[in-house]
Amino acid sequence: MAEEKTYVEDIDRNIYDIKDEGQDSFSLDGGLTLDIVKQISEEKHDPEWMREFRIAAYEKYCSIKLPDWGPSLGGLNMNEIISYVRPNTKMSAKWSEVPDYIKNTFERLGIPKAERESLAGVGAQYDSELVYHNVKKEVAEQGVIYTDMESALTGEYADMVKEHFMKLVPVTDHKFAALHGAVWSGGSFVYVPKGVQVSIPLQSYFRLNAPGAGQFEHTLIIVDEGASLHFIEGCSAPKYNVANLHAGCVELFVGKNAKLRYSTIEKKKKNMYNLNTKKVKVEEGGTIEWVTGSFGSHVSCLYPMSILNGRGAHMEYTGITFAGEGQNLDTGLKVVHNAPETTSLTNAKSISKSGGISTFRSEVIITGKAKKSKASVSCESLMIDNISRSDTIPAMDIRTDDADVGHEATIGRISDEAVFYLMSRGLSEEEAKAMIVSGFAENVSKELPLEYAMEMNNLIRLEMVGSIG
Amino acid sequence: MSQEVLKIEGLSVAVDGKVILDKVDLTINEGEVHVLMGPNGAGKSTLGYSLMGNPKYEILEGKVTFKGEDLLEKSVDKRAKAGLFLSFQSPQEIPGVTLADFIRSGMEAKGERVSLYKFKKNVKSDLELLNMDASYLDRDLNVGFSGGEKKKAEILQLLCLKPALAILDETDSGLDVDAVRTVSAGVEAYKKSHNGALLIITHSTKILEALSVDRTHVLVGGHIAAEGGPELVDEINENGFEKYLNN
Structure with missing residues (x-):
């Protein structure tokens, strides 16, 4: 009796594949047109500037071509993607007001439990709209603003939002940034005032649900001088046969001597195209820490970019990617050292199994201004079998002699x-x-x-x- | 007569197509201490690995019965669960897995589920016996351990997992006198605590001092060249293996 297996089967992940029957109140058929963008804007009661912004972004979207590098996006047909789906509910701050079918999904994901366990704030996005949002009193008392993006547009901090919205990630960045600008919906806005240390992590938990639905949430976080925050983005999406697109956008601003840790556990389903764009700008003495775990998705292109813009700014990246059968996870990062004595430390790991492909791209740019800067990139790959693939593609652009840059890559079984x-x-x-x-x-x-x-x-x-x- | 634990009959083993063990017979009863000696390359470690089930070792022929059951048809983990233990000569380093978690996983596999807190409490006396600091439990398994520390960690696993038969593959090699004494005390404790049987592969007698040896086997060129009581250990220490090599 041979009990030893030589092959570890890919498994069915039923427990994350919970799907509620669609009860969407509002779906737009097929591809994207200017009318749809205008309709979205109207539905969301955008301020005038946002309406114009969306239209301009849509025009860019039409003119920019798909990227000609990285994993194939051939399975993605923009004309079939229903870009905007809204559940049958309004924003709710009380758990009891959330509809049952949405609650069921959340309960299976353990979200109310997490909430009970005194996690600071849970903003759970169901499809494209925030349905449940609760900020713990003590955080609000510290002066911290944690709200959904739609409210932020018209709230007390409307000017701050306008000043920062898609300034780090301009719509001209790439096709999906333009798409995001045109149809973005939902997401979080966080402002941590000067010197405030938020001791408990803020969490935003969302999942994609409707078949063929895209997800375009926008996250804008501003950590003011000397303040600190840990923000956790967790997401999970059930599995469908129609290709799903996730083109979110995360813009982070870390002030002087401030610190932000941005953690992501991404386990979207394996039919997902995950094309998120994330960027941070760090001022003098500030620190950004990226902690990333990527497990899901059919195709991922995730390269958070850090601009170390002030003297002594620091970045740390700790990430892991797990590519299983049918998955092509293209991850990495970009860091721009744009001031003296800036430092970056990258520690990436990747695992590939059952024919999965994982690619790690790193780009380190040291500008002429970044004297005495240090950058270290380490990438370790683990192959579970012979049919999987792992690539490391490092790039370095160093414009000063006075910098210390190191790169190390290992591959193991x-x-x-x-x-x-x-x-x-x-x-x-x-x-x-x-x-x-x-x-x-x-x-x-x-x-x-x-x-x-x-x-x-x-x-x-x-x-x-x-x-x- | 006491219960038979291990019975090897006509075991032949090859590695990469090369025959290493040739028709080996060996029987160990409950609680017995057996010593396996032999020159380098005689196949001593091969016997240990083959019994534990390393897939690199190809069984050509023979039969092995462990506690009355066919051992060779079992997978490695099933052999461990049945009560077989191998102390490795150079155990693997596993980054990111603590010694405590590793031992607890092994105990759990055998159906003994203990919390980390309780485990640490229970294992305290064993750590003291082995002259190990409690901080070892939280260190990555064998990573950065010295040769002696690795061997002690193996014996700690032996004490926690309480197998019916432990094969010690040169557990004493490369250790200084004090470390051998410590390891030996651990082995003695294993023996005493639940009358565990031992197959000790060794070149020296130091580790045997505290134990009373029941049988000695001399393995030369892949087969058992001589067998005897404890006196055979002394005889070999004095005269070496030359006599068997010339045969």
């Missing part, structure tokens, strides 16, 4: 001897491999809050063993 060793203590082959992979990912999971670290370990287990232990 799970050694048979290591599996044998773990199995000799009673672990099954799958458990042994899962343990090795979890260990490989440990430097990322330890950076996450406990519940997310556990979730990430569960995801790894799910991929490796096919069950949650």
